[in-house]
Amino acid sequence: xxxxxxxxxxxxxxxxxxxxxxxxxxxxxxxxxxxxxxxxxxxxxxxxxxxxxxxxxxxxxxxxxxxxxxxxxxxxxxxxxxxxxxxxxxxxxxxxxxxxxxxxxxxxxxxxxxxxxxxxxxxxxxxxxxxxxxxxxxxxxxxxxxxxxxxxxxxxxxxxxxxxxxxxxxxxxxxxxxxxxxxxxxxxxxxxxxxxxxxxxxxxxxxxxxxxxxxxxxxxxxxxxxxxxxxxxxxxxxxxxxxxxxxxxxxxxxxxxxxxxxxxxxxxxxx
DNA sequence: AAAAGGACCTGGTGGC
DNA sequence: TGCCACCAGGTCCTTT
Numbered sequence: 001x002x003x004x005x006x007x008x009x010x011x012x013x014x015x016x017x018x019x020x021x022x023x024x025x026x027x028x029x030x031x032x033x034x035x036x037x038x039x040x041x042x043x044x045x046x047x048x049x050x051x052x053x054x055x056x057x058x059x060x061x062x063x064x065x066x067x068x069x070x071x072x073x074x075x076x077x078x079x080x081x082x083x084x085x086x087x088x089x090x091x092x093x094x095x096x097x098x099x100x101x102x103x104x105x106x107x108x109x110x111x112x113x114x115x116x117x118x119x120x121x122x123x124x125x126x127x128x129x130x131x132x133x134x135x136x137x138x139x140x141x142x143x144x145x146x147x148x149x150x151x152x153x154x155x156x157x158x159x160x161x162x163x164x165x166x167x168x169x170x171x172x173x174x175x176x177x178x179x180x181x182x183x184x185x186x187x188x189x190x191x192x193x194x195x196x197x198x199x200x201x202x203x204x205x206x207x208x209x210x211x212x213x214x215x216x217x218x219x220x221x222x223x224x225x226x227x228x229x230x231x232x233x234x235x236x237x238x239x240x241x242x243x244x245x246x247x248x249x250x251x252x253x254x255x256x257x258x259x260x261x262x263x264x265x266x267x268x269x270x271x
Numbered sequence: 272a273a274a275a276g277g278a279c280c281t282g283g284t285g286g287c
Numbered sequence: 288t289g290c291c292a293c294c295a296g297g298t299c300c301t302t303t
Contacts, residue, residue, distance in 0.1 A: 002296060034279065034299085058297075075296055076281080091281085110280045112297060127299090154274065163298075170296060260276075262294085 002073045004135070004168030005211035005232065007058045010079050014104065015053045017081040021098040022049045023064075030093040034074060034114045037094065041069070041117045045096065056123070057131050057167030067119035069096075070127065074112030080105050132166040135204050140166055142198030149189040149197070156192055157185035158259045160204070169204060171261050172239045173211065177204045179238045184270040185263050210235065238264040 002010070023045045031037040048065040055061065060079075062069035071079070084095060084103035094106040094115060106115065118125050133140040148165055159165055161174045169177070178185050181200040183192065192200075211232040237247060242255035246266040255264050 006296075032280095034297090072297080074280090074298085077296095108280095109282065110295090110297095112279065152273080158274090161297090172296065261297095 002058060002077065003170035003173055003211075004055075004058060004208055005173075005214075007055055007060065007073065007168075008212050009215050010073070011053055011055050011060055014079055014081050017102060018050045018053060018062075018098070018104060020049060020051075021100060021102070022047065023096060024099045025097045027095040027097060028093070029095075030111070033093070033108065033111045034072070035116065037115045038117050041115065044117065045069075056128055057134070057163055058170075059128060061122055063122070067117060068122045068125075070114070070116040070118060070122070070125060071106070072114045072127075074108060074110060074114070076110040077106065077108035077113035080107070130164050132162070132164050135166050135168050135201075135208055140201060140205075142194060142201040145197040145201055146192070146194045149192060152189040154189050155186045155258060156183060156189050157263060159189035160200070161259075161261075166204070168208065172236070173204070173207055175239045175264050176237055177207050179265060179270060180207065182269050182271065184267075185258055185265050238266065240264065 026042040026045050028037055028042060031039075044066065045064065051063040051065070053060065053062050058072060060071045060073075062071070071077075073079070081102055081104055083101055084097045086103075086105070089107060091109045091111075092105055092107050093111070095103040096106075097103040106113075116127075123129065133144065145160075145166075149159060152159060154162075157174050157178060160169050160177070161171065175185070177200065180203045181196065183196055183200060214232040214235065238253055241253045242264055244253050245251070246253055246269060249266065249268045251266055251268040253264055254267050255262055257263065
């Protein structure tokens with residue numbers, strides 16, 4: 001479900017409801033996510049307030065009085081703010097309940113996400129310390145990509161999906177960005193020219209910004225924190241469009257597994 | 272050090 | 288209708 005635009009959309013949807021709220025209790029119905037939810041979460045959070053909510057890559061960072069809650073939504077996770085007595089749905093695994101009667105409810109059918117607690121400086125957390133630059137920041141650009149790609153034989157699509165290279169580019173936006181940049185997804189990262197990387201970096205920024213503006217991409221049942229769908233799906237050029245016609249040249253869009261993931265591309269436009 | 276593949280998990284779909 | 292194989296927004300970890 002969530003790539004960077006979806007996580008950003010969720011963050012924007014919940015932040016204003018939660019900032020300054022005081023946690024009353026934490027209800028964990030299923031602690032086995034990607035990693036087990038630490039027992040400490042339920043004991044240490046009550047009486048703390050949510051100071052701020054930030055995003056790093058696809059991780060959400062909830063700054064509390066004594067540390068941070070670290071949440072990743074995996075493939076199928078979602079977070080909604082709702083009255084704490086709202087009827088449960090399947091896979092509602094965790095409620096963080098506030099003194100004002102609202103709760104933050106975590107739902108995740110596949111349980112690839114995680115909810116962790118840390119009292120150390122948040123950006124030094126093991127999961128965050130080696131993350132690449134934020135794609136919307138200035139330190140992510142064509143020169144950076146070109147330098148990082150030197151001598152790398154990994155295919156370009158996997159390269160830009162590697163969060164240690166740049167965070168937040170998942171399968172949908174990797175496909176879309178490579179199409180827009182007219183770069184074939186299977187080229188070796190080390191063989192892409194500086195000019196192409198400049199084009200690609202610019203397009204990744206543009207693609208993600210547009211998707212955030214449109215509230216993310218709705219596939220299957222993605223909704224934002226208010227339950228609304230995202231509208232970026234209508235703007236997709238290649239993702240999920242195998243067998244359809246390329247809007248640029250009329251060729252049939254191909255699909256192929258690259259690195260275990262479905263890859264959609266136009267064999268004529270992308271070289 | 273880098274590349275490749277497996278692992279984690281549920282639900283939906285399409286074929287037979 | 289049932290069963291089975293396969294697919295899905297991610298990414299860490301192990302093996303080569």
